Amino acid sequence: MMIQELREKQVRNIRNKRRKRRIFSLLILLAVSAGLAAVYLWLQGENGSIGITTYHIGTDKVDGAYRIVLMSDLHNSEFGDHNADLVQAVKEQEPDMILMCGDMVNKDDPDVSVVTELCGQLTETADIYYILGNHEGVLMYEEGGYKVPLDAYLTELGVTVCYNGEYTIENGDTPLHLFAVSMEEESYEAKPDLQKAFELFTEEEGFKIVASHYPAILYGTLRGKEYDLAVAGHYHGGLVNIPGKGGLYHTDTGFFPEYYGGIYRLDHAQLIVTRGLGNSSFIPRINNQPELVLIDINS
Numbered sequence: 001m002m003i004q005e006l007r008e009k010q011v012r013n014i015r016n017k018r019r020k021r022r023i024f025s026l027l028i029l030l031a032v033s034a035g036l037a038a039v040y041l042w043l044q045g046e047n048g049s050i051g052i053t054t055y056h057i058g059t060d061k062v063d064g065a066y067r068i069v070l071m072s073d074l075h076n077s078e079f080g081d082h083n084a085d086l087v088q089a090v091k092e093q094e095p096d097m098i099l100m101c102g103d104m105v106n107k108d109d110p111d112v113s114v115v116t117e118l119c120g121q122l123t124e125t126a127d128i129y130y131i132l133g134n135h136e137g138v139l140m141y142e143e144g145g146y147k148v149p150l151d152a153y154l155t156e157l158g159v160t161v162c163y164n165g166e167y168t169i170e171n172g173d174t175p176l177h178l179f180a181v182s183m184e185e186e187s188y189e190a191k192p193d194l195q196k197a198f199e200l201f202t203e204e205e206g207f208k209i210v211a212s213h214y215p216a217i218l219y220g221t222l223r224g225k226e227y228d229l230a231v232a233g234h235y236h237g238g239l240v241n242i243p244g245k246g247g248l249y250h251t252d253t254g255f256f257p258e259y260y261g262g263i264y265r266l267d268h269a270q271l272i273v274t275r276g277l278g279n280s281s282f283i284p285r286i287n288n289q290p291e292l293v294l295i296d297i298n299s
Contacts, residue, residue, distance in 0.1 A: 050079055050089050051289040055263050055272055057229060057297045061207040063174045069093050069126070070293035072101035072133070072213065072233025073276025076114045079290070083114070086277070086292075087121045093294050095126045097169060101233040102133020102182070102213030106280060110139070110146040112153065120157050128159045129167065132182040133213035133234065135280070162211065164194050166201045176297075177204045181212040185221050202226040207297065215259045215273050216252065224267040229295070237261040237275030241288040247275075261291070 069090050079085040090098065104115045119128055132140075132151075139148050151161040160167065162180035169176040179201045181188060188194060201208065208227035212218055215232040222230070238247015238260035247260025261275035275291040 048079065049289060050086060050277070050292050052089065052093070052292050052294055053274075054294040054296065055270075057270060057295060058299075059207055059228060059297060060299065061174065061228065062176070062297050062299050063172060064299055066097075066171055066176065066207075066297040067093065067095045068295040068297070069095040069098045070101065070231055070272065070274050070295060071098070071277055072103060072274050073236055073278055073280075074104040074115065074118075075135070075278035075280045076104075076106050076109060076111075077278030077290070078114060079277075083118045083121070086118065087125075089292055090122055091125050093292075095294075096171070098122055098126050098128045099211060099231060100128060100130045101211060101231060101274065102131050103135045103233065103276070103280070104130075104133070105135055105139055105150065107135040107138035107142075107145075110148050112139075112148055112150050115150075116153050116157065119154055119159050123158045127169075128154075129169075129178060129180075129211070130154055130159050130161050131180050131211045131213055132161070132163070137182075164191075165197055166204075175206060177201060177206055177208045179208070179210045179227070181210065181214075181217055181222070183212075183217075184214050185217045188217055188221060198222070198225070210269075215271070218271055219259055219264065219266060225269075227269050229297070230266065230269050230271040231274070231293075231295075232271070233274050233276050235260050235273060235275075236279060237285070237288040237291070239279070239281075239283060239288065240286040243287070247288070 105112050122128055136150060139146055140150055154161050164180060164182055167178040169178055179198060202225050210227050210230045212232050213234050215234060218230040218232055235250045235257050238249055238257055240248040242248055245256060247257055249255050250257050259273050261273050264271040272293060274293045275288060277290040279285055
Protein backbone atom coordinates (compact mmCIF):
# COMPACT_ATOMS: atom_id res chain seq x y z
CA MET A 1 0.00 0.00 0.00
CA MET A 2 2.82 2.40 0.83
CA ILE A 3 4.54 1.63 -2.47
CA GLN A 4 1.34 2.41 -4.36
CA GLU A 5 0.93 5.73 -2.53
CA LEU A 6 4.57 6.62 -3.26
CA ARG A 7 4.10 5.94 -6.97
CA GLU A 8 0.96 8.09 -7.07
CA LYS A 9 2.80 10.91 -5.32
CA GLN A 10 5.65 10.68 -7.85
CA VAL A 11 3.19 10.80 -10.73
CA ARG A 12 1.48 13.88 -9.23
CA ASN A 13 4.85 15.60 -8.80
CA ILE A 14 5.81 14.85 -12.41
CA ARG A 15 2.47 16.17 -13.69
CA ASN A 16 2.79 19.32 -11.56
CA LYS A 17 6.29 19.97 -12.92
CA ARG A 18 5.09 19.47 -16.49
CA ARG A 19 2.15 21.80 -15.88
CA LYS A 20 4.45 24.49 -14.46
CA ARG A 21 6.81 24.14 -17.43
CA ARG A 22 3.90 24.49 -19.86
CA ILE A 23 2.61 27.57 -18.02
CA PHE A 24 6.11 29.09 -17.96
CA SER A 25 6.61 28.37 -21.67
CA LEU A 26 3.23 29.90 -22.44
CA LEU A 27 4.08 33.03 -20.46
CA ILE A 28 7.41 33.35 -22.29
CA LEU A 29 5.62 32.90 -25.62
CA LEU A 30 3.04 35.55 -24.71
CA ALA A 31 5.75 37.98 -23.60
CA VAL A 32 7.76 37.48 -26.79
CA SER A 33 4.62 37.83 -28.92
CA ALA A 34 3.65 41.02 -27.10
CA GLY A 35 7.16 42.39 -27.58
CA LEU A 36 7.18 41.56 -31.29
CA ALA A 37 3.74 43.09 -31.71
CA ALA A 38 4.91 46.26 -29.97
CA VAL A 39 8.00 46.46 -32.20
CA TYR A 40 5.87 45.85 -35.29
CA LEU A 41 3.41 48.59 -34.36
CA TRP A 42 6.27 50.97 -33.58
CA LEU A 43 7.91 50.26 -36.93
CA GLN A 44 4.60 50.65 -38.73
CA GLY A 45 4.05 53.99 -37.04
CA GLU A 46 7.59 55.22 -37.70
CA ASN A 47 7.68 54.04 -41.32
CA GLY A 48 4.21 55.46 -41.94
CA SER A 49 5.04 58.99 -40.79
CA ILE A 50 7.12 61.73 -42.40
CA GLY A 51 9.92 63.69 -40.78
CA ILE A 52 11.03 67.04 -42.21
CA THR A 53 14.72 68.00 -42.16
CA THR A 54 15.63 71.61 -42.95
CA TYR A 55 18.96 72.88 -44.28
CA HIS A 56 19.93 76.54 -44.77
CA ILE A 57 22.36 77.44 -47.54
CA GLY A 58 23.74 80.97 -47.54
CA THR A 59 24.96 82.52 -50.79
CA ASP A 60 25.50 85.87 -52.48
CA LYS A 61 24.37 84.37 -55.82
CA VAL A 62 20.65 84.53 -55.09
CA ASP A 63 18.56 87.61 -54.30
CA GLY A 64 16.10 86.99 -51.50
CA ALA A 65 15.26 83.35 -50.79
CA TYR A 66 14.54 80.19 -52.76
CA ARG A 67 12.99 77.08 -51.22
CA ILE A 68 13.40 73.53 -52.51
CA VAL A 69 11.57 70.45 -51.29
CA LEU A 70 13.76 67.39 -51.95
CA MET A 71 12.40 63.86 -51.94
CA SER A 72 13.59 60.52 -53.26
CA ASP A 73 13.25 56.74 -52.97
CA LEU A 74 9.49 56.67 -52.51
CA HIS A 75 9.37 53.17 -54.03
CA ASN A 76 5.61 53.40 -54.57
CA SER A 77 4.96 53.97 -50.86
CA GLU A 78 1.88 55.87 -49.78
CA PHE A 79 1.44 58.15 -46.79
CA GLY A 80 -2.26 58.49 -46.22
CA ASP A 81 -4.98 57.83 -48.76
CA HIS A 82 -3.55 58.57 -52.23
CA ASN A 83 -0.50 60.07 -50.49
CA ALA A 84 -2.65 62.81 -48.93
CA ASP A 85 -0.26 63.18 -45.96
CA LEU A 86 2.77 63.54 -48.22
CA VAL A 87 1.03 66.05 -50.47
CA GLN A 88 -0.07 68.08 -47.46
CA ALA A 89 3.43 68.02 -45.96
CA VAL A 90 4.89 69.38 -49.20
CA LYS A 91 2.22 72.06 -49.60
CA GLU A 92 2.77 73.31 -46.06
CA GLN A 93 6.41 74.10 -46.90
CA GLU A 94 5.35 76.42 -49.77
CA PRO A 95 8.32 75.47 -51.97
CA ASP A 96 9.49 77.28 -55.08
CA MET A 97 10.59 73.96 -56.57
CA ILE A 98 10.09 70.26 -55.89
CA LEU A 99 13.12 68.11 -56.71
CA MET A 100 12.59 64.34 -56.95
CA CYS A 101 15.88 62.46 -56.94
CA GLY A 102 14.87 59.09 -58.36
CA ASP A 103 13.63 55.66 -57.34
CA MET A 104 10.14 56.97 -56.79
CA VAL A 105 8.91 53.74 -58.44
CA ASN A 106 9.89 50.07 -58.18
CA LYS A 107 11.73 48.42 -61.04
CA ASP A 108 9.62 45.25 -60.87
CA ASP A 109 6.20 46.97 -60.80
CA PRO A 110 4.81 48.36 -64.07
CA ASP A 111 2.03 50.19 -62.19
CA VAL A 112 3.36 53.73 -61.77
CA SER A 113 0.05 55.30 -60.79
CA VAL A 114 1.22 56.11 -57.25
CA VAL A 115 3.91 58.42 -58.62
CA THR A 116 1.92 59.90 -61.50
CA GLU A 117 -0.97 60.67 -59.16
CA LEU A 118 1.41 62.22 -56.64
CA CYS A 119 3.05 64.39 -59.29
CA GLY A 120 -0.33 65.37 -60.69
CA GLN A 121 -1.30 66.71 -57.28
CA LEU A 122 2.03 68.41 -56.57
CA THR A 123 2.25 70.29 -59.88
CA GLU A 124 -0.39 72.58 -58.35
CA THR A 125 2.10 73.48 -55.61
CA ALA A 126 5.38 74.09 -57.46
CA ASP A 127 7.39 73.14 -60.54
CA ILE A 128 8.66 69.56 -60.32
CA TYR A 129 12.08 68.46 -61.56
CA TYR A 130 12.42 64.68 -61.69
CA ILE A 131 15.85 62.98 -61.75
CA LEU A 132 15.87 59.36 -62.92
CA GLY A 133 17.21 56.67 -60.56
CA ASN A 134 18.24 53.06 -61.08
CA HIS A 135 14.69 51.75 -60.62
CA GLU A 136 13.37 54.15 -63.28
CA GLY A 137 16.21 53.08 -65.56
CA VAL A 138 15.30 49.40 -65.29
CA LEU A 139 11.57 50.03 -65.57
CA MET A 140 11.89 52.29 -68.61
CA TYR A 141 14.85 50.96 -70.59
CA GLU A 142 15.97 47.44 -69.65
CA GLU A 143 15.87 44.92 -72.46
CA GLY A 144 13.17 42.37 -71.84
CA GLY A 145 11.68 44.59 -69.14
CA TYR A 146 8.39 46.40 -68.90
CA LYS A 147 9.51 49.45 -70.97
CA VAL A 148 7.07 51.72 -69.11
CA PRO A 149 7.20 55.25 -70.66
CA LEU A 150 7.20 56.95 -67.28
CA ASP A 151 8.91 60.06 -68.65
CA ALA A 152 6.11 60.56 -71.17
CA TYR A 153 3.46 60.22 -68.45
CA LEU A 154 5.26 62.75 -66.25
CA THR A 155 5.89 65.21 -69.07
CA GLU A 156 2.19 65.15 -69.90
CA LEU A 157 1.49 66.17 -66.30
CA GLY A 158 3.82 69.15 -66.59
CA VAL A 159 6.80 67.60 -64.79
CA THR A 160 10.30 68.42 -66.07
CA VAL A 161 11.99 65.04 -66.46
CA CYS A 162 15.73 65.65 -66.14
CA TYR A 163 17.92 63.48 -68.28
CA ASN A 164 21.66 64.13 -68.30
CA GLY A 165 22.39 67.80 -68.78
CA GLU A 166 21.69 71.37 -67.70
CA TYR A 167 18.37 73.04 -66.87
CA THR A 168 17.81 76.71 -66.08
CA ILE A 169 15.36 77.48 -63.28
CA GLU A 170 13.70 80.89 -63.39
CA ASN A 171 14.10 82.91 -60.20
CA GLY A 172 13.55 86.59 -60.89
CA ASP A 173 16.80 88.29 -61.83
CA THR A 174 18.96 85.48 -60.43
CA PRO A 175 18.15 82.20 -62.19
CA LEU A 176 19.46 78.94 -60.77
CA HIS A 177 21.31 76.38 -62.86
CA LEU A 178 20.58 72.68 -62.39
CA PHE A 179 22.71 69.88 -63.83
CA ALA A 180 21.27 66.37 -63.77
CA VAL A 181 23.50 63.29 -63.77
CA SER A 182 21.24 60.25 -64.09
CA MET A 183 23.99 57.66 -64.03
CA GLU A 184 26.69 56.13 -61.87
CA GLU A 185 30.37 57.06 -61.95
CA GLU A 186 31.57 54.42 -64.40
CA SER A 187 28.92 55.38 -66.96
CA TYR A 188 29.68 59.09 -66.60
CA GLU A 189 33.38 58.52 -67.12
CA ALA A 190 32.60 56.84 -70.45
CA LYS A 191 30.74 59.92 -71.78
CA PRO A 192 33.16 62.70 -72.79
CA ASP A 193 30.37 64.84 -74.28
CA LEU A 194 28.54 64.88 -70.95
CA GLN A 195 31.77 65.70 -69.13
CA LYS A 196 32.33 68.64 -71.48
CA ALA A 197 28.78 69.86 -70.88
CA PHE A 198 29.38 69.65 -67.15
CA GLU A 199 32.56 71.71 -67.40
CA LEU A 200 30.62 74.41 -69.29
CA PHE A 201 27.96 74.27 -66.58
CA THR A 202 30.55 74.94 -63.87
CA GLU A 203 31.56 78.13 -65.71
CA GLU A 204 28.02 79.55 -65.50
CA GLU A 205 27.35 82.62 -63.42
CA GLY A 206 24.85 82.19 -60.59
CA PHE A 207 23.91 79.48 -58.12
CA LYS A 208 24.62 75.98 -59.44
CA ILE A 209 22.95 72.76 -58.26
CA VAL A 210 24.02 69.24 -59.26
CA ALA A 211 21.38 66.56 -58.79
CA SER A 212 21.93 62.83 -59.04
CA HIS A 213 20.23 59.80 -57.61
CA TYR A 214 23.67 58.43 -56.73
CA PRO A 215 25.73 60.13 -53.98
CA ALA A 216 28.95 58.36 -54.98
CA ILE A 217 29.42 60.34 -58.20
CA LEU A 218 29.07 63.57 -56.21
CA TYR A 219 31.53 62.79 -53.42
CA GLY A 220 33.75 60.95 -55.92
CA THR A 221 34.23 62.00 -59.55
CA LEU A 222 32.55 65.42 -59.21
CA ARG A 223 33.78 66.25 -55.72
CA GLY A 224 36.32 68.91 -56.71
CA LYS A 225 34.24 70.68 -59.36
CA GLU A 226 33.01 74.27 -59.07
CA TYR A 227 29.33 74.35 -58.09
CA ASP A 228 27.37 75.32 -54.98
CA LEU A 229 25.01 72.53 -53.96
CA ALA A 230 24.69 68.82 -54.69
CA VAL A 231 21.71 66.61 -53.83
CA ALA A 232 21.17 62.85 -53.95
CA GLY A 233 19.33 59.91 -52.39
CA HIS A 234 19.77 56.17 -53.04
CA TYR A 235 21.26 55.01 -49.71
CA HIS A 236 17.94 54.91 -47.78
CA GLY A 237 19.71 56.28 -44.71
CA GLY A 238 21.56 53.00 -44.35
CA LEU A 239 18.20 51.33 -43.64
CA VAL A 240 18.96 50.85 -39.93
CA ASN A 241 20.14 53.96 -38.09
CA ILE A 242 22.41 53.09 -35.19
CA PRO A 243 22.79 55.90 -32.62
CA GLY A 244 26.33 57.24 -32.64
CA LYS A 245 27.21 55.23 -35.75
CA GLY A 246 24.70 56.28 -38.42
CA GLY A 247 23.35 54.17 -41.25
CA LEU A 248 24.13 50.49 -41.08
CA TYR A 249 24.29 49.18 -44.65
CA HIS A 250 23.76 49.73 -48.34
CA THR A 251 24.54 47.23 -51.08
CA ASP A 252 26.68 49.77 -52.98
CA THR A 253 28.95 50.62 -50.05
CA GLY A 254 28.73 47.77 -47.56
CA PHE A 255 28.49 48.50 -43.86
CA PHE A 256 28.32 52.02 -42.44
CA PRO A 257 28.21 54.18 -45.57
CA GLU A 258 29.85 57.52 -44.78
CA TYR A 259 27.30 59.54 -46.76
CA TYR A 260 24.19 57.68 -45.61
CA GLY A 261 22.12 60.85 -45.06
CA GLY A 262 22.63 64.44 -44.00
CA ILE A 263 24.71 67.42 -45.13
CA TYR A 264 28.40 67.11 -46.02
CA ARG A 265 31.14 69.44 -47.20
CA LEU A 266 32.72 68.81 -50.60
CA ASP A 267 35.67 70.80 -51.97
CA HIS A 268 33.56 73.75 -53.15
CA ALA A 269 29.96 72.74 -52.40
CA GLN A 270 27.56 71.36 -49.85
CA LEU A 271 26.22 67.84 -50.46
CA ILE A 272 22.79 66.92 -49.11
CA VAL A 273 21.83 63.25 -49.15
CA THR A 274 18.23 62.52 -48.25
CA ARG A 275 17.40 59.32 -46.41
CA GLY A 276 14.38 58.95 -48.68
CA LEU A 277 10.77 58.06 -48.07
CA GLY A 278 10.27 54.38 -48.82
CA ASN A 279 11.99 51.05 -49.07
CA SER A 280 12.58 48.52 -51.83
CA SER A 281 13.36 45.51 -49.62
CA PHE A 282 11.45 43.42 -47.09
CA ILE A 283 13.69 44.69 -44.27
CA PRO A 284 11.97 47.59 -42.50
CA ARG A 285 13.57 50.94 -41.85
CA ILE A 286 14.59 50.99 -38.18
CA ASN A 287 15.18 54.23 -36.26
CA ASN A 288 15.15 55.81 -39.71
CA GLN A 289 11.96 57.78 -40.26
CA PRO A 290 10.96 58.54 -43.87
CA GLU A 291 12.36 61.95 -44.69
CA LEU A 292 11.27 65.02 -46.61
CA VAL A 293 14.11 67.52 -47.01
CA LEU A 294 13.59 71.27 -47.05
CA ILE A 295 16.44 73.38 -48.50
CA ASP A 296 16.32 77.13 -47.96
CA ILE A 297 18.77 79.02 -50.18
CA ASN A 298 19.13 82.52 -48.71
CA SER A 299 21.03 85.59 -49.77
